[in-house]
Amino acid sequence: MRTPLVIGNWKMNGTVAEARVLATAVRDGLKRPKGTEVVLCPPFTALAAVSEIVTGSPIGLGAQNCHAEPSGAHTGEIAPPMLVELGCRLVLLGHSERRKEMGESDEQVNRKVVGALAHGLTPVLCVGESGEERRQGLTFTTVEGQLRAGLAGLDAAAITRTVLAYEPVWAIGTGLNATPAQAAEVHGYLRGLLSELASKEIAQTVRIVYGGSVKADNVDALMAEGEIDGALVGGASLNAPGFIAIVRKAARGAASRGE
Ligand code: PEP
Numbered sequence: 001m002r003t004p005l006v007i008g009n010w011k012m013n014g015t016v017a018e019a020r021v022l023a024t025a026v027r028d029g030l031k032r033p034k035g036t037e038v039v040l041c042p043p044f045t046a047l048a049a050v051s052e053i054v055t056g057s058p059i060g061l062g063a064q065n066c067h068a069e070p071s072g073a074h075t076g077e078i079a080p081p082m083l084v085e086l087g088c089r090l091v092l093l094g095h096s097e098r099r100k101e102m103g104e105s106d107e108q109v110n111r112k113v114v115g116a117l118a119h120g121l122t123p124v125l126c127v128g129e130s131g132e133e134r135r136q137g138l139t140f141t142t143v144e145g146q147l148r149a150g151l152a153g154l155d156a157a158a159i160t161r162t163v164l165a166y167e168p169v170w171a172i173g174t175g176l177n178a179t180p181a182q183a184a185e186v187h188g189y190l191r192g193l194l195s196e197l198a199s200k201e202i203a204q205t206v207r208i209v210y211g212g213s214v215k216a217d218n219v220d221a222l223m224a225e226g227e228i229d230g231a232l233v234g235g236a237s238l239n240a241p242g243f244i245a246i247v248r249k250a251a252r253g254a255a256s257r258g259e
Helices: 016-029 044-054 080-085 096-101 106-118 131-135 139-150 156-160 180-197 200-205 219-223 240-257
Strands: 005-009 037-041 059-063 088-093 122-127 163-166 208-211 230-233
Touching: 005 088, 005 208, 005 240, 016 037, 016 044, 016 059, 016 240, 037 088, 044 059, 080 088, 080 106, 088 106, 106 122, 106 139, 122 139, 131 139, 139 180, 156 180, 156 200, 163 180, 180 200, 180 208, 180 219, 219 230, 219 240, 230 240
Parallel strands: 005 037, 005 230, 037 059, 059 088, 088 122, 122 163, 163 208, 208 230
Antiparallel strands: none
């Protein structure tokens, strides 16, 4: 059984003081997140402060992006070893907001995936179609292109160290979530591609989380789908009680699947 993973993506929100309050509330509310891995991704400026708060607790730390290179003349960028030094174990890569706003290409995302793995970080490769692509019946074409390009050159051993996030762009921050059936259909498709790129056995071990307006009141239905291994939560992760409820429900949902 794949351990469910719930990631809080705080995006560009919060002062360091606010991040401390939020991280402390999540840590204290989730002293023993049963059978679920929980990772907080604060803004870069709050990583050190949140690291102090979650170190020694079951809550993990992640970043929202990184550069592909370990150091160098890349003004304004953050390298994978810098994240490792702060205690990060995971990094989001290819988030649709970065693809859209920063023009990140599949090739850049692939270089970042390789760079993150080289330093022991778990890359969370985000893929997802726009509303227009879904309307045109291009959902599978889009996510397949992003997955193949994002994992290009990785051998089976490297693929086992990745996490995928299916995030339909039309569902991010919009309050519109994919139905559990729509999400599960894409997750199943992605898992099929992983079987081809690595092996059937490896594909069964890679976690594929869903992101797009996940909240405490829709996570149960999403987690009832055996293909959904957790959630990448944006807006709702900024509220500690709401995020804690999502984690508890995700854990219960995954546990009841194993019964
Ligand atoms: C996200 O940050 O990846 C996300 C899915 O955001 P939201 O939950 O706000 O839709």
